[in-house]
Amino acid sequence: xxxxxxxxxxxxxxxxxxxxxxxxxxxxxxxxxxxxxxxxxxxxxxxxxxxxxxxxxxxxxxxxxxxxxxxxxxxxxxxxxxxxxxxxxxxxxxxxxxxxxxxxxxxxxxxxxxxxxxxxxxxxxxxxxxxxxxxxxxxxxxxxxxxxxxxxxxxxxxxxxxxxxxxxxxxxxxxxxxxxxxxxxxxxxxxxxxxxxxxxxxxxxxxxxxxxxxxxxxxxxxxxxxxxxxxxxxxxxxxxxxxxxxxxxxxxxxxxxxxxxxxxxxxxxxxxxxxxxxxxxxxxxxxxxxxxxxxxxx
Numbered sequence: 001x002x003x004x005x006x007x008x009x010x011x012x013x014x015x016x017x018x019x020x021x022x023x024x025x026x027x028x029x030x031x032x033x034x035x036x037x038x039x040x041x042x043x044x045x046x047x048x049x050x051x052x053x054x055x056x057x058x059x060x061x062x063x064x065x066x067x068x069x070x071x072x073x074x075x076x077x078x079x080x081x082x083x084x085x086x087x088x089x090x091x092x093x094x095x096x097x098x099x100x101x102x103x104x105x106x107x108x109x110x111x112x113x114x115x116x117x118x119x120x121x122x123x124x125x126x127x128x129x130x131x132x133x134x135x136x137x138x139x140x141x142x143x144x145x146x147x148x149x150x151x152x153x154x155x156x157x158x159x160x161x162x163x164x165x166x167x168x169x170x171x172x173x174x175x176x177x178x179x180x181x182x183x184x185x186x187x188x189x190x191x192x193x194x195x196x197x198x199x200x201x202x203x204x205x206x207x208x209x210x211x212x213x214x215x216x217x218x219x220x221x222x223x224x225x226x227x228x229x230x231x232x233x234x235x236x237x238x239x240x241x242x243x244x245x246x247x248x249x250x251x252x253x254x255x256x257x258x259x260x261x262x263x264x265x266x267x268x269x270x271x272x273x274x275x276x277x278x279x280x281x282x283x284x285x286x287x288x289x290x291x292x293x294x295x296x297x298x
Contacts (some may be wrong), residue, residue, distance in 0.1 A: 009048070012045075012056045012060070013041075013045055013060065015225045016057055018059075020064045020130070020159045021035070023061060023064050024037040024064055024067075027069070027110070027127055029088035029116065029123050030088070030285075033075065037064060037071055038064070040067045041063045041067055055111055058141075061128070065128065069124055076120075084207065084208055085206065085218060086207060087207035087285075089285040090247045092288075093107070093246050093249050106130075106249075107249045109250070109252075114290045115165065118162070122157040125139055125157055135234040136160065139154075160258065166269075173252055174251065177268070178224075178267070179252070180273055182267070185197065186233070187240055187241065193230060195222055195271075198274050200221065204218065204277045205276070205278050206275070207279065207280045208281045209284060211281075219276065239257070241259050242254075242265075247289075252264055261286070264289060
């Protein structure tokens, strides 16, 4: 590839990098793996005669999707051997992402967990079609299926997701208000305050990856969740503090123990009550967040 072709390839890749990263992240649920996929995409893109590519965006999305699918299938084995519940890697996002309701929902922790219940191909098809409105023919080329088969997969995946996704798109202000109430109760050890903001069927999922202490399985019901949180905080003995931030397109908490960053806590809100709490403590999933966290959160 000549110097001019290299410049053209680089410009095209940079122009679509954010899109490609989001596609890879939503397919994989891991920012670190998404970055690796982008590296692989660039290596393959650099070998292409860019001037012969009519639709560079579609071509790049195709390469990214194929690389993400390959990696997702290998990640399945890692997840099977994972210690405790597995949660997606938190992704710090700009506050304005929360104002884009569709994008915020698509990368939310709750939606990422729903996507985990799809097969690799269903997940890729759903992300490309429902989130990025990619045409069936383009998706077919990316997943090596016929357009007719992709339509069937998309329909099946949409029906599966619709049955499990949050019933409503919650405005960021409403999530922030609930999170503030939760935060106050958490930091003051107010059991009743936690019960007031939790839905009766609330679920707590903690991800320590076998490196940090976390619940071995999801905890269900407001009473059990509240008592687990209050009891765990008291047993730990460390001073707990938290700061509001924006993770996966939604308000979340960066938690600190004795001033040291400990993890990211995201929530799922329905009917103004918290139905899901997702706490990521595994340091391997917090490297990117820790490096990008503003000083005010440290």
